[in-house]
Amino acid sequence: DTAVSQTPKYLVTQMGNDKSIKCEQNLGHDTMYWYKQDSKKFLKIMFSYNNKELIINETVPNRFSPKSPDKAHLNLHINSLELGDSAVYFCASSYPGASQFFGPGTRLTVL
Amino acid sequence: QQQVKQSPQSLIVQKGGISIINCAYENTAFDYFPWYQQFPGKGPALLIAIRPDVSEKKEGRFTISFNKSAKQFSLHIMDSQPGDSATYFCAASLSGTYKYIFGTGTRLKVLA
Numbered sequence: 001d002t003a004v005s006q007t008p009k010y011l012v013t014q015m016g017n018d019k020s021i022k023c024e025q026n027l028g029h030d031t032m033y034w035y036k037q038d039s040k041k042f043l044k045i046m047f048s049y050n051n052k053e054l055i056i057n058e059t060v061p062n063r064f065s066p067k068s069p070d071k072a073h074l075n076l077h078i079n080s081l082e083l084g085d086s087a088v089y090f091c092a093s094s095y096p097g098a099s100q101f102f103g104p105g106t107r108l109t110v111l
Numbered sequence: 112q113q114q115v116k117q118s119p120q121s122l123i124v125q126k127g128g129i130s131i132i133n134c135a136y137e138n139t140a141f142d143y144f145p146w147y148q149q150f151p152g153k154g155p156a157l158l159i160a161i162r163p164d165v166s167e168k169k170e171g172r173f174t175i176s177f178n179k180s181a182k183q184f185s186l187h188i189m190d191s192q193p194g195d196s197a198t199y200f201c202a203a204s205l206s207g208t209y210k211y212i213f214g215t216g217t218r219l220k221v222l223a
Binding site: 041096 | 142143145147149153154155156157160198200204205206207208210211213216218
């Protein structure tokens with residue numbers, strides 16, 4: 001199926017740990033994004049990559065480090081997890097300025 | 112300049128009624144305005160989108176009305192159904208750029 005997929009769907013971890021979330025899209029899009037959705041449902045963009053190059057970095061703590069090995073993959077690594085990092089993280093992809101296609105989300109819970 | 116203001120925050124509508132969600136933007140350079148629907152536990156999914164060269168776009172029960180001079184656009188859901196109960200986001204973007212600005216979301220509940 002053509003889609004944006006993320007793994008894992010759920011992630012429960014202790015404060016201070018390091019974790020990664022993986023994203024893959026097979027839609028042929030050049031641009032991929034990471035969004036954070038908090039408990040109030042606000043969608044906040046974190047990063048955007050175009051053809052493996054970082055183009056948007058929205059004042060995200062440097063504990064968050066995205067990595068794009070190729071234009072179909074965008075991973076998110078989070079160091080020293082904090083309670084406030086608990087949220088749902090969405091990966092998305094699109095052509096520039098066109099509709100974004102979102103993954104199913106990764107619910108991160110930091111204890 | 113970069114905000115998209117969305118209202119109401121929540122909305123309760125009777126089955127068969129019309130649901131209306133409004134958004135206002137500031138940056139006149141925006142030229143692409145999509146609406147997304149998000150069900151609990153799922154990612155947002157594109158519902159319908161419009162460009163400012165038209166004032167209205169209809170797809171089934173969903174209609175976007177666009178007022179370029181007022182810098183406002185709205186989503187109308189006709190004959191609202193309980194299955195429409197979800198969170199709706201408006202967004203604005205500029206063609207060829209990489210950034211979307213999302214509204215703050217509207218939680219719609221359609222009563223059976």
